[in-house]
Amino acid sequence: MKQHIQIAIIAFSIIGVLSACQKKDDTPAQPAKVVINVSSPVSGQLYRKGDSVYINASVSYISELHGYELQLKNKNTGTVLYASDEHVHSDAFAIKEAWLDTLSTATDLQLEITTEIDHEGNSSQAEIEFKSQP
Amino acid sequence: MKQIICCIALWCVAAAAYACDVCGGAAGGQGLGILPMYYRNFAGLQYQYRSFNSLQEQVDENQSPRQSREYYNTVQVWGRVHVSKRVQLFAFLPYQFNRRSVGSTVYNYNGAGDVSVWANATVLKTEDDCDCNWRHMLVAGGGLKAPTGKYASHANDKADILNIMPGTGTWDFALNANYTLRYRKAGINTEASYTLTTADAESYKYGNKLTAALRGFYALQYGQFTILPQAGLRSDYSLHDYDNYKRKWLNEQSGGYILYATAGAQAYYGRVGLQLSYNKPVAQHYGGGNVKALQFADAGLFFLF
Numbered sequence: 001m002k003q004h005i006q007i008a009i010i011a012f013s014i015i016g017v018l019s020a021c022q023k024k025d026d027t028p029a030q031p032a033k034v035v036i037n038v039s040s041p042v043s044g045q046l047y048r049k050g051d052s053v054y055i056n057a058s059v060s061y062i063s064e065l066h067g068y069e070l071q072l073k074n075k076n077t078g079t080v081l082y083a084s085d086e087h088v089h090s091d092a093f094a095i096k097e098a099w100l101d102t103l104s105t106a107t108d109l110q111l112e113i114t115t116e117i118d119h120e121g122n123s124s125q126a127e128i129e130f131k132s133q134p
Numbered sequence: 135m136k137q138i139i140c141c142i143a144l145w146c147v148a149a150a151a152y153a154c155d156v157c158g159g160a161a162g163g164q165g166l167g168i169l170p171m172y173y174r175n176f177a178g179l180q181y182q183y184r185s186f187n188s189l190q191e192q193v194d195e196n197q198s199p200r201q202s203r204e205y206y207n208t209v210q211v212w213g214r215v216h217v218s219k220r221v222q223l224f225a226f227l228p229y230q231f232n233r234r235s236v237g238s239t240v241y242n243y244n245g246a247g248d249v250s251v252w253a254n255a256t257v258l259k260t261e262d263d264c265d266c267n268w269r270h271m272l273v274a275g276g277g278l279k280a281p282t283g284k285y286a287s288h289a290n291d292k293a294d295i296l297n298i299m300p301g302t303g304t305w306d307f308a309l310n311a312n313y314t315l316r317y318r319k320a321g322i323n324t325e326a327s328y329t330l331t332t333a334d335a336e337s338y339k340y341g342n343k344l345t346a347a348l349r350g351f352y353a354l355q356y357g358q359f360t361i362l363p364q365a366g367l368r369s370d371y372s373l374h375d376y377d378n379y380k381r382k383w384l385n386e387q388s389g390g391y392i393l394y395a396t397a398g399a400q401a402y403y404g405r406v407g408l409q410l411s412y413n414k415p416v417a418q419h420y421g422g423g424n425v426k427a428l429q430f431a432d433a434g435l436f437f438l439f
Binding site for chain 2: 022023024025063064066067068069085086087089090091116119
């Protein structure tokens with residue numbers, strides 16, 4: 001019986017050790033260290049009705065990012081013309097999307113890319129302004 | 135008596151198919167169930183069904199989470215062979231039919247699952263020739279799961295699809311201890327099984343898993359026909375996954391526990407056995423509370439040789 005108790009204690013000890021606290025990257029959130037390079041559209045670029053606006057960007061950070069949100073808005077009214085979001089668990093990723101310009105009036109446009117650093121609300125944002133002219 | 139023992143053995147080993155090699159999001163652990171004095175080889179075919187409700191948080195936490203439902207269907211060929219008087223080998227070859235529905239959109243992920251091999255050794259056992267009312271058995275062993283299943287790269291996100299793919303892309307190791315105590319035709323079985331996971335090629339690592347169960351059973355015999363009703367509790371506990379194990383990116387929205395109340399029965403006649411079981415979650419906190427286990431049932435047919 002003593003041997004059985006010893007076996008049980010050893011077994012539970014092994015399980016306890018294996019289930020112990022998990023190591024994790026404790027890098028504090030540093031929004032200033034998120035690098036968002038938007039290669040398209042270029043600031044001030046002019047698009048015509050029927051053009052495809054290619055949205056290309058690269059994002060990098062010192063630790064894990066959790067995703068991004070993208071919004072293309074009418075700068076003056078705030079109306080969202082295109083939006084998307086994606087969960088991405090990486091320290092570097094690319095954004096490749098496109099929007100078809102169907103606007104029939106001259107519009108100032110604003111592209112906002114927000115990257116989520118964690119699930120506690122820490123984020124970093126980049127903005128690009130450009131124009132649509134029918 | 136032999137039939138009862140056989141029946142118990144079959145039913146117990148059937149629990150091995152509770153193995154869930156895919157649902158990291160389902161706290162799927164591995165166990166071997168009751169392992170009394172079994173003495174024959176067998177081959178079997180088993181079907182297992184599991185379903186879950188998931189809330190997938192949006193990138194923007196201020197937005198309402200997306201709801202999805204996951205269905206895991208496994209058809210598994212499996213069997214056991216004795217390599218010595220005290221050691222038995224088990225092999226499991228699963229095929230998965232997994233489905234996720236998000237609103238009206240349905241995604242199907244079908245394919246071969248990961249192959250597992252287990253070895254169990256009898257540590258303690260009441261002698262077969264003992265004319266005892268009380269009998270017991272302690273079995274311990276381990277297993278290996280190979281990354282043979284269908285598996286896709288998730289380098290460009292798609293962490294969502296990891297838990298629904300047929301394969302895991304990882305080598306996993308399991309340890310198991312299993313004790314059965316019987317008084318005549320009634321008995322209890324308790325077990326603990328721990329699965330040590332490793333990281334996949336892209337450094338994603340599912341959390342290690344602990345499965346524990348306690349079941350009671352009773353053997354009813356009618357001539358050559360034996361029925362073995364059983365009921366008990368089963369718990370699956372999983373540590374957090376790592377999005378990147380090398381860099382210790384712990385995914386704290388994964389892992390958790392699910393406690394099931396289980397009930398089932400096995401019918402056995404001659405060399406053929408049939409097993410059914412149903413598991414109802416009675417307490418759970420999984421995936422940060424975003425994953426809810428719904429149904430868990432399985433059925434199996436076995437042939438002794």
